[in-house]
Amino acid sequence: MWFGWYSAIMGLSSLLEFTEKGIYVPKGDFYIDPIKKVKQAVITHGHSDHARSGNIKYLCTDLTKPVLKLRLGSKINVQSLAFGESFFINGVKLSFHPAGHLPGSAQVRVEYKGHIAVISGDYKLEKDGLAEAFEPVFCHEFVTESTFALPIYQWQAQEKIIADIFTWWQQNQSEKKASIISAYPLGKSQRLISALYKYSPYITCHPSIENTNIALRNAGVDIPILDDLFSITKNESHRYLVLTPTIISQGLWLQNFPHYELADASGWMATKQGRKRSTAHRHFTLSDHADWPSLNQAVLASQAETVFVTHGFSDDFARHLKEQKINAQSIDHFFTRERIEQE
C-alpha cells in the first residue's frame, strides 16, 4: 500500500512517493534507505537506521559498499558507484553526491525528464578532514534530515572540540588514567581517530570499531593503524585514548585499564539535559549531523521548490521553512502512521 496523497496535496508531479517501506521513486521502481524489505534499495550511508538487511539488491557509493558487506553480510547483492557517476534505473538517472556525514555517505540525486530530486540522507556541512565535503546539489525537490533542527543546536568548530579532548586526554595521562571516549563506531570514531592521531599516536579502539576501520582502510580511506587493544599492558594503559561504542563503554574488556575516565562525544551533549542522561565523566559536543544554521544553509543552497523534512524535528523545521516562504512538508508522520497502523 502506498499513498497517492502527495500529488493531490501539492498539486505537483513528483518523482518521490512516501510509502510504508520508505522513500519510493516510482518511475525507477526503487527505494531510498528503505525501512522494509524491497527489491532495489539505494543506500545513502551505512548507519543501521539507513541500511537495513533483507533487500534483494543494494546500490551505494564505493566507500559504503565494504561497510554494508561488513554490517549486513558479505553475501548481499551490492553494486557501487563513485561520487558523481551516473547510473540509470528504468530510465531514471541516479547519482551520488557527498553528504559529509561520514566517509562514503551520499546524497542521492534522481532525475527524470529534467525533474530533479535530492534525498540528502544524513549530512553535515562542516569539513571534518575525513569524510568528503558536503556538496550542494541543485534540485526541485529536496528531502532533508532534521536531527538537530532547533535553534539551540549550533556546533562549535571541530578544532576547538578536538583541542578540548586532547587537553582532557593529557590531564588523564598525567593522572595515570586511561581516557575512554564512547562514540558511534561508524563515522564518529574514525573522525576522532583521524583528528586526534595528529596529536598523539597512543590511540586504540574496541574490536567492533577496528573492524569498520579495516573495511574503510581497505577501501582507501586514510585511517591510521592503531595499537591492538588487547596487547596494551596495564602499566602503559594510562597513555591511551580508547574509542568504544556507547553501548559497551564499560565491561570486562577494559580489564587492562584499571584507572580510566569516560567521556561521551555526541551532539546531544550540547544541552544540560543530554549531559544528565549520560553516565560519562566528561562530555564533548561533537556531531556528524548538520546544526540549525547548516540545515537552513543546505536547504537554501539546494534552491529546491519543495522541501520534505524527515528524521528528527521534522514538524518544527517544516513549519520554520514555511514561515521562510519555502514550500515544506514534514514526512515523518506518514512512516510512523503506517507503523502504528501495523502494530
Place this chain on the structure above:
Amino acid sequence: MKFALLLQLLDESKNDISKTTALLRYSKSQSQDHVLDLFRFFQSIRSKKICTTQDLLIWTKEICNLPDWLFEKSLSHCNDVLDAINLLLPINVESVKLTLPYVQNLYTLKFNDENQIKEFVTKQWSLLDHDIDRYFFNRIITGNFRLKISDLILFDFLAAYFETTRINISIFHALNLLHSKSDIKKQLKTGKSKALIKKFEPVKEVEYIEVNIEELSLHEYYVVTPIWIGVEIQIIKFNHDIIIWDLTKQIKIYIEEFLYQKFKSRDEDFIVNAIYISSKSQNSKSNTYIIITDFISIGQNIEFSKSLQKQTNFIEQWILSLDEREGIYSNECLNFQNHIELSTYYNQMDLNKYVSILVELPDESKRILRPELFQLKAVLLYAQKKDQTFSHYYDQYTFGVLQLSTIVPIVKLDADLEETEVIEIHQFILENTIERFGPVRSISPQLIFNLQYSRIERSKRHKSGIILKNAKIISTSFHSALDELSRLSHIVQKAIMEEEN
C-alpha cells in the same frame, strides 16, 4: 582548566570522585592563595540577584529574533531555561573569561536602573564564551547559583592537594586552621601538626549498660558523670568511616549550656562552634563525637577565633583541663562519698536537668542511670511488621490495658528487644492469631509485657483517651496472667497524683 568548566563538572557530576578530580585539576594551575579563595567561595552564600530569568528571556528574544513558537519549543526541549537562553544566543568569540575574581565581582555589582542592567548583561553575553561561561553567568546574575561542596569532597581535595591524608585535613579544618591564609602546606607538614594529631588518640568503643541504682554497690564506683546532652562530649576519634556534618542548632545549645554550667562561676558567656561526628554503623549504636572548633568568650570580650594561634592553644589547654586523665571526658565529675550521696544526685536529676548519670566502673565499663519511670503491664493485642519489605518478623506491637472488663489499646511500640525474644514473640503471634487485617494480625490477649513511660497526656483521638509519652518495652512476661494487667483508671490516677505532688 577553565573556571567555568570546573563549575560545570561540580554542578553536573554524579559522584564525589569526579568532583574531587575536577577541583584538583583546576587547582594545579592556580596559586595557593587562589585555591584558598576558591575554598571560601564554595562555602559562600547564594549569589546576588541582578535580574530575573524573565528579563533574560525577553532580552534573548530581542537578540535572537525567533518566532514565539520556535522559542518556546527550544525552551521546552532544553528543560532548563538558562541553558536554553545560552544556546539560543549567537555564538561569539571569547574576549572575557569567567574567572573566580570575575564571579566574585558579580556578587558585589550595583545598578541604578533596569536599562543599566540590560546594557551590562547583553554586553557580557557578547563578550563571554558561549560554550559554558555564558550559562554560569546567567545562573549567577539570576541569583540562582550556589555550589555547596560537601566537607568530605573538600577534605579529599585538600588532602590530595597538600599530599597528606584526609584525617590531617579534617583535624585542621576542625581547628579552623585552614582559614589561615599563610602557607598552610607548611603547617600541615611541620612537626607541630604531628604533635597536635598525636593528642587526638582514639577512645575505646564504649558500651553503655542501663542499670537501676539499687543494682550498683559502692565499692565499684570509679567515675560518675552527669550527662547533659545525651551525647557525650569526647575528644576526637578519627577513622576513614566518619561522617562529618555541621552541628545542629539543638546540640549546639546543649553544648553551650554545658559549658556555661562548667564556667558559670566565672560569670562568662560563651559561643561555641563544633562539628558533630558520627561513625558509620548499621545498627543504632553508632559512636558520636564532637570537636569544638571555635570557642569565643564574650564575657571578657576576647574573641579567640580572631587569633587562631591563641585559640588553638586555648582549646588544647581547655581539653587538657577537662580531666586529669588527659581528656577522656569533657563532662565534669560528681564527687560523692557514699551511696546516699549518689542517690541524692540521682533524685535531683530532673532538678539539675541531667538526662542521665554515667557511672564508670574500675574496668572502664559504663553504667547509665536514668530517671525513674512509671511502669505498667499491658497485653499484646495486634502485631504487624514494621517494614513490609525488610522485616522478617512481626516487630511492631499494639498493647492494651483493662478498662472495666474490656481491654482497650493504649500504645503501639516497636520491638526494642533481643532478636531471640522477637523470634519467640513472632512464633507466639503466628500461633495465636485470631484474625488478619491486611498486614495486621489480631492476637489472642495472652502475652503480657512490662512497659515503662515518663508521663501521660490526654487525647481525643485515642480510644483509651490518653497517650503514653516516651513509652518503651522493658520485658516480656510469658507467665503473667491477665488478672495482673494494669487498669486504665489506675494509670490516670497515678498521673494525677504525680501532678499534684
